[in-house]
Amino acid sequence: MVSRMYPPKPRPGDRVAVVSPSAGLPEIFPYVHELGLRRLRKEFGLEPVEYPTTRVLGADPRDRARDLTAAFADPSITAVLATIGGDDQLTVTPHLDDAVLRANPKPFFGYSDNTNLLNHLHRLGLVGYHGGSVLVHLGRPGAPHPLTMESLRAALFTSDWYELRPAREWGDEPLDWNDPSTLDIEPPMFPGTGWTWAGAQRTVEGPAWGGNLEILHWLAAADRIAPAVELAGAVFVVETSEELPSAVEVYRMLRNLGERGLLAGFPAVLVGRAKAWDFARPHTVEQRREYADAQRAAITRALTEYAPDAVIVFDVDLGHTDPQLVIPYGGDVRVDGVARRITVRY
Template sequence: MSGMRPVFAELPPVRPGDRVAVVSPSYAAPADFPAVHERGLAVLRGLGLVPVEYPTTRRHSGPAQRAADLMAAFADDSVRAVLATIGGDDQLTVLPHLDPAVIRPKPFAGYSDNTNLLNWLWNLGVPALHGGSTMVHLGRAGGPHPDSLASLRAALFRTGDVVLRPAAVFAEEDTDWAAADPRPAPVVAHPGWSWHQPSRVVTGPVWGGNLEILHWNLAAGRWIRPAADYAGCVLLLETSEETPSAAEVYRMLRNAGERGLLGRFPAVLVGLARACRLFARPPAQERAAYRADQRAAVLRAFGEYAPDAMIVFDVDVGHTDPQWVLPYGGLVTVDGPARRVTAHW
């Protein structure tokens, strides 16, 4: 992989009436929870879009078959965007089957295990959308959160700058997707964002995503660019419902630091850490302690490898609800003195 940051293409806006692909590049959750999938499709139709499914959208399939559907969606000029249904845990095995030659620049929306594909597209100079998987936030019981839906709409239709703000309340517990009458997840008070060294204004392309998946990419050694290629970028980090310990978070960041990566990012956005594993409901005090320990682990790693970095904690991105969609490869401004984060669409 070359030692030069890619030149990012301009993404065309999606318009009402456009066809959009809905794919399952990781776990084919629509095969197991069709009602949730249908709720997400209904939200897309409510935005005036026409969802297009592929053979593996609702079928558990191997990496080569999932890659073939992705390539078909990107190669079809009548399909104006590609949205992942959900994440998973094996998308890394899909990447070798992808053909860069057929890629047409168009929005791809996903997060979690889709960090693999976001990063793969970043390496081609194709910006994408971190967030917006259809089954989690669009197919959400009770309907999508207004902030999540407005954020995805701005990203797809490219309606201009979006200033992010902390949610008043948030949800992190699972709802029962198999229930006949699913109830919305309970909400709790948001801790608010916290800023570390907010002394400057940084505008740069976003890179990063789910920390565990980035660590797998580092371990595979195939998809991470030379450290210098990330200079001046805004780093996005967030952890999953597998709730890695503070020690694990520190070690993963330490490995990135030893590779020379952490020192390249003048600004870092850290997502509000989900403190509930699948259907686990620890008490509020335990959840707060988990998040505090993770913040301390992040500060320790950056203190050792990038002491000048500006860091914003508990941003509503990734595995939390509501979820702000961020331009991945597109520009974000982190304004420390104003305590403001702006996504530029």
């Protein structure tokens, strides 16, 4: 297992970069973006600094990489936050200046398509943070979710162990950003269901690795994932997106990672709560339950075949559902299958 460095943390009053390494959605949803920036200032005391492509949809990958490199190079910037995900960050990371990133380590926060950059930093020996989005989480309608904010605050400002907790309520049905009036309305939520534990009952500690399953599959196809021997011993963190991949697709993607030798090396697996609603597929409550159950069965099948001794936790709030817990990507995670507790070191 390759050792990795935790970057220094920001302090209230610091300048932090706000970038769009994936989709420049702030261009078409400026009111959501600006709400997130106001909350970044008010709730965390941080001063956001935007870059040329932050509000540009369809910016050239080289320009986005240039902004990322500039954010890491600027000594006055103490953290880097993504505005949102997308679907083409795979084309951005090859243009990064890795020497600059290594020489100027900073905490990077993002998820979904930002799995690309988190994995890239991981291969450079730097810990990143899976979670946090200026639009989705800081710009959440009504108010930011308290559990998200607590986790994000701890990840931004502390370096201690932090115990994750099951959400008392959760949701996967965002409101329509095309209607600015919805920013005053809380999104619909369901009562919390807790975590579901499966597999071995023991305590596992290791660095987190993984992210969005669809992006991991693309990274594997582009041969940008470290060899299985380097990732052995990691706590595998995995979740799926609003594209709602079928259970068959989920199984096949995990099977491919298993055939690559990856799954066998993971002693513990944290599975994000399945997002089961999208504007293109507005599922009923029953359809959502059926979708989530089918996905869980597919994941269980793959892990039974390729990682039968792993400790497994389902429905951890770490992905595309609301709230979202931040996971230190490459940082320490302890999964206690006996006491049924999950702690992370930020």
